[in-house]
Amino acid sequence: MSDHWWQKSALEISECVKKKEVSPVEVVESFLDRIQQVDTKVDAFTQVWSDYAVQQAKTLEKKIIKDEGEVGMLAGVPVSIKEVICTKEGFTTCASKILAGYRSPYDATVVEKLYNADAILIGKVNMDEFAMGSSTENSSIKLTRNPWNLECVPGGSSGGSAASVSAGECVISLGSDTGGSIRQPASFCGCVGLKPTYGRVSRYGLVAFASSLDQIGPFSKNAMDSAITLSVIGGKDPRDTTSVDLPLPNYAEQIKRGMDKVSIRIGLPKEYFTEDLNKEVKDIIMNAVKDLEKQGAEIVEVSLPHTEFAVATYYIICTAEASANLARFDGVRYGFRHADSKNIIEMYKRTRSEGFGPEVRRRILLGTYVLSTGYYDAYYLKAQKVRKLITQDFEKAFQKCDVILGPTSPTPAFRFGEKTQNPLEMYLSDIYTISVNLAALPGISVPCGLTQSGLPVGLQFIGKHFDEEYLLTVAHLYEMNRSQKLGTPPLI
Numbered sequence: 001m002s003d004h005w006w007q008k009s010a011l012e013i014s015e016c017v018k019k020k021e022v023s024p025v026e027v028v029e030s031f032l033d034r035i036q037q038v039d040t041k042v043d044a045f046t047q048v049w050s051d052y053a054v055q056q057a058k059t060l061e062k063k064i065i066k067d068e069g070e071v072g073m074l075a076g077v078p079v080s081i082k083e084v085i086c087t088k089e090g091f092t093t094c095a096s097k098i099l100a101g102y103r104s105p106y107d108a109t110v111v112e113k114l115y116n117a118d119a120i121l122i123g124k125v126n127m128d129e130f131a132m133g134s135s136t137e138n139s140s141i142k143l144t145r146n147p148w149n150l151e152c153v154p155g156g157s158s159g160g161s162a163a164s165v166s167a168g169e170c171v172i173s174l175g176s177d178t179g180g181s182i183r184q185p186a187s188f189c190g191c192v193g194l195k196p197t198y199g200r201v202s203r204y205g206l207v208a209f210a211s212s213l214d215q216i217g218p219f220s221k222n223a224m225d226s227a228i229t230l231s232v233i234g235g236k237d238p239r240d241t242t243s244v245d246l247p248l249p250n251y252a253e254q255i256k257r258g259m260d261k262v263s264i265r266i267g268l269p270k271e272y273f274t275e276d277l278n279k280e281v282k283d284i285i286m287n288a289v290k291d292l293e294k295q296g297a298e299i300v301e302v303s304l305p306h307t308e309f310a311v312a313t314y315y316i317i318c319t320a321e322a323s324a325n326l327a328r329f330d331g332v333r334y335g336f337r338h339a340d341s342k343n344i345i346e347m348y349k350r351t352r353s354e355g356f357g358p359e360v361r362r363r364i365l366l367g368t369y370v371l372s373t374g375y376y377d378a379y380y381l382k383a384q385k386v387r388k389l390i391t392q393d394f395e396k397a398f399q400k401c402d403v404i405l406g407p408t409s410p411t412p413a414f415r416f417g418e419k420t421q422n423p424l425e426m427y428l429s430d431i432y433t434i435s436v437n438l439a440a441l442p443g444i445s446v447p448c449g450l451t452q453s454g455l456p457v458g459l460q461f462i463g464k465h466f467d468e469e470y471l472l473t474v475a476h477l478y479e480m481n482r483s484q485k486l487g488t489p490p491l492i
């Protein structure tokens with residue numbers, strides 16, 4: 001094969017497709033080959049829509065040949081979709097036994113928007129069950145491996161999304177981020193992961209985990225592709241009342257325009273650089289800070305004093321919301337139903353006990369507890385108050401800087417089984433990402449180096465509400481001048 005399409009960006013592919021330099025069918029077929037070669041090792045995909053993907057590409061090819069109307073921003077770009085996002089094609093299982101074989105009667109808004117932008121949906125990818133986890137080990141389907149080291153987890157909960165982009169099995173993937181599930185796996189797998197501001201992207205058709213925190217976002221090779229995808233999937237949706245009616249910029253154009261003008265004041269939160277942070281990760285992040293300083297960025301210290309309460313606050317709020325959201329999976333309407341129960345109560349109990357995995361059951365129990373009479377004030381209400389304090393921390397910090405920089409995760413990817421016995425340790429791997437969801441801010445993880453043992457490290461930029469334009473511009477600027485380049489995983 002002369003062209004290694006899997007190494008190209010979405011921008012490069014869509015431009016070649018638009019200029020008729022390559023047929024989208026050829027592009028898609030090369031990705032299907034790539035999946036066949038590497039997914040036996042990585043196991044990112046839960047469903048590969050080979051025929052359907054070729055069919056989409058042929059339709060696009062006809063449209064381009066006949067010059068029928070405008071060609072979309074993601075023309076011919078192969079995209080994978082996390083199992084938690086509804087698609088009419090294939091199954092939407094949330095990697096849970098309780099939804100095994102479930103077919104959604106409709107497409108999520110983001111999926112409709114991808115089709116409208118002429119992207120090619122190539123299949124669905126693995127995740128932690130109902131997006132609860134940080135390693136994709138909670139999937140009821142299979143384990144997904146980190147393309148940089150097959151003995152390590154890809155992160156989670158969108159581990160399949162991150163691994164599929166990093167392994168070159170697709171160019172863009174959509175994941176969801178409730179407490180770090182886009183940024184942390186992006187950091188572990190060496191790709192870019194963007195969690196937009198809460199309300200920027202419609203959640204219609206995203207199976208709800210914690211509705212006040214969930215947000216859909218893209219995985220990509222670079223910030224520019226992330227910008228293009230956000231312009232495609234973002235915007236007000238009448239079917240999601242929490243989506244916000246603000247103008248949706250053409251982010252890629254804005255990045256190009258803003259590049260030379262941008263002055264950067266970067267805040268480093270002192271609470272993010274303590275002894276909890278792995279020494280090697282810290283050194284790599286500080287190296288990236290130096291790169292940014294060389295580009296003329298001004299570095300200031302900021303403080304986010306309520307950081308130490310973020311994990312506890314998050315696990316009260318997200319479990320409370322999950323316990324309500326997951327009540328609908330009762331064996332009556334969707335998916336799995338326990339076969340031979342004597343009465344309806346037994347049917348509910350056995351369906352839910354057998355249909356949900358241990359982590360999901362733990363969260364439903366915790367969430368029911370924190371919402372119950374007598375505990376509501378002590379836990380749930382208090383957590384809401386701390387959430388407000390965490391939000392105010394960011395507001396104060398942003399008076400001193402335009403963007404906040406820190407690690408995405410305290411460690412690089414860990415080994416399978418390392419944290420499964422201790423849920424608290426697993427929860428702590430989200431320490432730097434969780435506050436961003438609690439404060440509804442946008443955050444992006446960008447690769448910034450490799451450890452001695454060859455594992456990627458990501459840095460996180462956190463932006464102001466609805467200021468993805470600036471966030472993406474800074475991320476892009478950093479990429480242009482980054483001293484340590486990652487390359488591609490040593491897979492094949």
Ligand code: GLN
Nearest residue numbers: 131132133178179180181
């Ligand atoms: N790892 C976190 C959790 O287990 C975040 C998950 C997510 O963002 N969906 O809840």
